[in-house]
Amino acid sequence: MLNKFSCGLFTSDIKNGDIEYTNDYVCDVLDYSKGSLIGLKLNLLFSKASLIFLESYLYPMLLKEHEMFEIQLTVLNTKHERIPITANVKIQDDKLYWSIFTAINRDKLYQELLDIRDQLEQQAEILELKATTDSLTSLLNRRAAIFESEKLINQAYRTGSSLSFVMVDIDYFKRINDELGHQKGDEVLVDVGKVLHEVFRKTDVIARWGGEEFMIVLYDTPFDDAQALCQRLHQNLNSIITLNKPLTVSIGVAVCNFGSGKSTDLMSVLAEADRMLYKAKNNGRNRTEMTCYIK
Amino acid sequence: MDNAQLSLTSEDIISRNNVRVTGQGKRTIVLAHGFGCDQNMWRFMWPALEKHFKVVVFDYVGSGKSRLFSYDKKRYQALDGYAQDVIEVCDTLGLEDVIFVGHSVSSIIGMIASQLRPELFSKLVMVCPSPCFLNLGSEYSGGFDKEDLEELINLMDKNYIGWANYLAPLVMGQSHSEELINELSGSFCSTDPKYSKPFAQATFFSDYRSILSKELHPCLILQSANDSLAAVDVGEYMKEQIPNATFEIIDGTGHCLHMTEPDKVLQSMYSFLNIPV
Numbered sequence: 393m394l395n396k397f398s399c400g401l402f403t404s405d406i407k408n409g410d411i412e413y414t415n416d417y418v419c420d421v422l423d424y425s426k427g428s429l430i431g432l433k434l435n436l437l438f439s440k441a442s443l444i445f446l447e448s449y450l451y452p453m454l455l456k457e458h459e460m461f462e463i464q465l466t467v468l469n470t471k472h473e474r475i476p477i478t479a480n481v482k483i484q485d486d487k488l489y490w491s492i493f494t495a496i497n498r499d500k501l502y503q504e505l506l507d508i509r510d511q512l513e514q515q516a517e518i519l520e521l522k523a524t525t526d527s528l529t530s531l532l533n534r535r536a537a538i539f540e541s542e543k544l545i546n547q548a549y550r551t552g553s554s555l556s557f558v559m560v561d562i563d564y565f566k567r568i569n570d571e572l573g574h575q576k577g578d579e580v581l582v583d584v585g586k587v588l589h590e591v592f593r594k595t596d597v598i599a600r601w602g603g604e605e606f607m608i609v610l611y612d613t614p615f616d617d618a619q620a621l622c623q624r625l626h627q628n629l630n631s632i633i634t635l636n637k638p639l640t641v642s643i644g645v646a647v648c649n650f651g652s653g654k655s656t657d658l659m660s661v662l663a664e665a666d667r668m669l670y671k672a673k674n675n676g677r678n679r680t681e682m683t684c685y686i687k
Numbered sequence: 688m689d690n691a692q693l694s695l696t697s698e699d700i701i702s703r704n705n706v707r708v709t710g711q712g713k714r715t716i717v718l719a720h721g722f723g724c725d726q727n728m729w730r731f732m733w734p735a736l737e738k739h740f741k742v743v744v745f746d747y748v749g750s751g752k753s754r755l756f757s758y759d760k761k762r763y764q765a766l767d768g769y770a771q772d773v774i775e776v777c778d779t780l781g782l783e784d785v786i787f788v789g790h791s792v793s794s795i796i797g798m799i800a801s802q803l804r805p806e807l808f809s810k811l812v813m814v815c816p817s818p819c820f821l822n823l824g825s826e827y828s829g830g831f832d833k834e835d836l837e838e839l840i841n842l843m844d845k846n847y848i849g850w851a852n853y854l855a856p857l858v859m860g861q862s863h864s865e866e867l868i869n870e871l872s873g874s875f876c877s878t879d880p881k882y883s884k885p886f887a888q889a890t891f892f893s894d895y896r897s898i899l900s901k902e903l904h905p906c907l908i909l910q911s912a913n914d915s916l917a918a919v920d921v922g923e924y925m926k927e928q929i930p931n932a933t934f935e936i937i938d939g940t941g942h943c944l945h946m947t948e949p950d951k952v953l954q955s956m957y958s959f960l961n962i963p964v
Contacts, residue, residue, distance in 0.1 A: 406947065409913060409940045435915050440831055441838035443915040444891070445846070447942035448723030449876045455946050456727065464845045466838070502845045551696065 400477075400492040404434040406451070407486050411437075421477075421494060423469040434488075439466040439474055454483045464495060464502070526600040528578055529585030534607075537599030541609045541658050544597060545650070548612075552651030556610040556618035557661045557685075559669040560588075560625070563640045563677045565604035571635060580639065583632045591625045607662070615647045615684060622680040640678035644669030646685040654686045661685055695757075700779040704745040704772055705752040708780065710737035714809075715782050717743045719773065721791030721815075722890045723883070724876040725751025728790060731949035739962055740786070745776050749882030758882060766792065766889050770799035777807045784809040786960060790945055791815050791917065792890040798902050799895070811906045812956055815942050817917040818925060819894040827896065830918055836891045843887060844880050899928035906932045907959040909952060913940040933959055 394401055400418035404411050414429045422429070422437065435443055442465040453460050459482045466474045476499035482489040524536035532540060541557075548555050562568075562584065569577040581604065588598050592608055601607040610618055622643050630638035646664035648656065664685045672681040695703065707726065716736055718729040726744035736742050746753040747769050762768035773796060777785060787808050789797040794813030801808040820829040820836070877883060906929050910922030919936055926934035935955050939948040957964050 407940055439838060440835035440915075441842050444831075444835075444839050445842050447914075447916050448721070449846070451941060452724045452728055452943055452946060453876050455943070456730075464842065466842070499845070506841070506844050 400490070402429070402490050402492075404488045404490070405486060406454075406483065406488055409433045409435060412487070418492070421469070421475065421492075422467060423471065437467050439468055442466045450481065454481060454488070458483050464499070467492075529582055529600050531585050531588065531606070532597060532599040534599065534601055537597055537601070537607055537609075538658065540597045541607075544609055544611060545658060548648075548650035549655075553612045554614040554647060554649045554651070556613045556615070556645055556647045557665045558608040558610060558618070558622065559601070559644045559662070559665040560584075560606040560608065560641050561643075561669055561673070562604040563642055563673075564635075568634055576634070580632065580634055584629065584639070584641075587625070587628045587632070591621060591628055607665075613647075614649070615682065618645055618647055619680070619682060622682075626678070626680070642669055642672040642677045643680040644672055645680060645682040647682065648686040649684070650686070652686050656686060695775075697779045699757075700775050703748060703754045703757045704776050705754075706743065706745045706776055706780070708741060708743050709733065710740050710742040712738075712740035714740050714784070714786060715743060715780075716740040716786045716788060717745075717773070717777070717782070719787065719789045719793035719797060720744075720746070720750065721789070721793050722886055727751070728943070728946060732945055732953060735949075735953050743776070743780065743782070743785075745772070747772050747886070749886060750877070755882070760885065763882075764885050764889060766796050766799055766893060766895065769793075769796045769886075769889070770803065773797065773800040774804050774807065777804075783807060786810045786812065788812040788814065788956070789816070791817070791942065794908075795893075795895045795898075798898055798906075801904055802898060802901055805903065808904055810960065811902070811904050812959065813906060813908050813925075814945050814952060815911055815914055815917045816908060816925060817921045818896045818899055818928075820891045820916070821894065823894070827924070828918075829921065830916065831891065833892075836887075839891065840884055840887055843883055847880055896928070899925055900930065902929050903931065905959075907955065908932055908934045909944065909955055910934070910936050911939050911941060911944050912936050914942050916942040 395416040397415065398417060400415065400421060402411060402414040402418050411429050411432050411434055416426055419426050419429060438446065445465065450460060450463060461480050463479045463481065465477055465479055467477050469475060476495045477492045478495040478498065479490055479492045524532060526533045544555055562580070565577065568580055584606065585600065588606060588608065592598055592610065595611040597609040599607045610621060613621070622645060625643070626641065629641055632639040644665045645668055646661050648661055664683060668681040668683055672679050675681065705726070718726070718733065720726050720728045725746045729744055733742050733744065748757050749755065749763055762771065783806060785808055787797040787801065791814070794816030795818055797811050801811060817829060819827060820831045822828050822830065822832055908922050908925050910917060910919050912919065922934055926932045937944050937948055937951050937955065939951065941947055944952050954964065
């Protein structure tokens with residue numbers, strides 16, 4: 393009677409991998425003559441990818457849970473053609489009890505779903521990039537910078553580390569735009585972005601804050617280290633020559649030791665870094681002014 | 688940016704990798720699961736090992752009950768990132784001279800870790816290892832062609848239940864929220880494509896044959912007599928390449944000897960580690 397069902401039934405031994413019983417449906421689907429699968433190794437029936445799947449997921453799960461449902465696999469017929477199947481498998485006394493159904497249409501449906509997912513993933517990636525990046529300099533934009541900085545602040549509170557908040561403003565940028573045109577101004581902004589990437593580290597937040605202003609949060613960086621990094625930034629930016637002079641910037645820095653127990657928020661620290669930036673400008677530009685906002 | 692891993696405390700790493708320490712022995716044994724499942728794969732072996740060793744089990748980030756918000760796409764795209772998990776777990780527990788037991792790809796992960804930080808390890812036990820699953824012309828036969836492994840990735844996708852969770856954030860234009868990704872499906876083998884695909888790629892598309900000859904720790908290679916993933920030939924190749932290797936074929940079938948033949952695996956390990964039975 394089992395030969396009349398339109399589903400494949402077979403058993404195999406998990407210890408030696410031998411097929412011990414099949415109904416006719418299995419032989420029909422796989423193009424074997426009736427009964428000829430018995431004694432063969434189970435591995436012969438499956439594609440290589442399916443074998444990895446069996447070894448990495450199905451068998452461990454069966455040994456723990458004893459039963460698995462609706463597993464999608466690929467079997468091979470005698471001509472080595474691939475046939476997608478869905479299998480329910482049960483293990484009892486080292487015997488595997490398989491019931492299988494061909495799943496050609498279901499497989500096509502899954503494939504369509506996968507293709508759509510891949511498209512969605514690509515679109516989401518592009519959108520995320522556009523939503524978080526400044527299109528001119530490829531630095532983080534203001535919104536992404538706020539999000540990332542707040543994450544760093546939360547981490548710093550937990551670990552008691554220091555963060556340095558740096559505001560950078562290009563000196564006399566208006567002159568560059570007025571005398572050389574906006575295109576040249578844009579080129580300078582791009583070059584500054586590149587130098588920021590050279591000087592600061594992967595773990596820092598580096599953003600174009602707006603116009604000719606940049607904001608950087610230096611990860612795990614106390615006062616002296618921040619000072620050294622800003623000094624390097626001044627030097628490296630000097631390599632950009634515009635209006636026949638090395639480019640200069642003014643920098644304001646607020647350093648926060650989050651291990652002190654005192655609390656603050658991003659906007660208050662940035663206001664302090666901004667205050668330092670204006671101090672640097674008022675003190676003659678091309679310099680860094682720093683403060684320990686939280687000691 | 689990769690800040691997720693930089694500021695982790697010891698407690699963070701213990702919970703990130705779902706580290707579990709049991710047993711009373713003076714020597715420490717670290718059991719590392721392979722691709723697909725989690726630390727529960729060792730459940731048939733750890734009760735016996737606890738009598739002789741301090742036993743450490745853990746889940747790689749992206750597997751089992753690891754903390755998924757620590758998942759870093761870049762870090763886990765190659766086996767070196769998983770080796771970093773091993774090193775950080777050892778450092779966090781203050782371990783030295785551990786006996787590292789890796790199943791399948793974890794044997795290679797352990798080898799990478801042991802070459803980066805030799806002092807952490809004393810011996811390596813490799814259960815069904817393969818340094819490269821790819822067939823590379825006439826010089827090396829790992830058992831699989833690139834197309835097979837691409838089909839595997841596709842198959843994993845097709846067996847993943849949880850599409851709604853996976854697709855919703857893409858459609859909504861937001862990244863995975865913490866609540867959503869905090870736990871895998873709950874089963875101990877997960878095919879969640881976000882984590883298992885990079886692990887599959889790191890495992891099956893890599894070629895770590897070149898590190899074999901640099902391994903200086905004594906190694907025990909245990910290969911299954913009938914394994915469709917890591918053939919006996921692959922074990923023999925490893926034995927030839929590793930300077931101080933013992934090679935044994937376990938009379939068994941399949942790639943999960945530690946689940947199907949735990950007693951035989953234990954016996955071989957005890958003899959390699961000079962433990963009287």
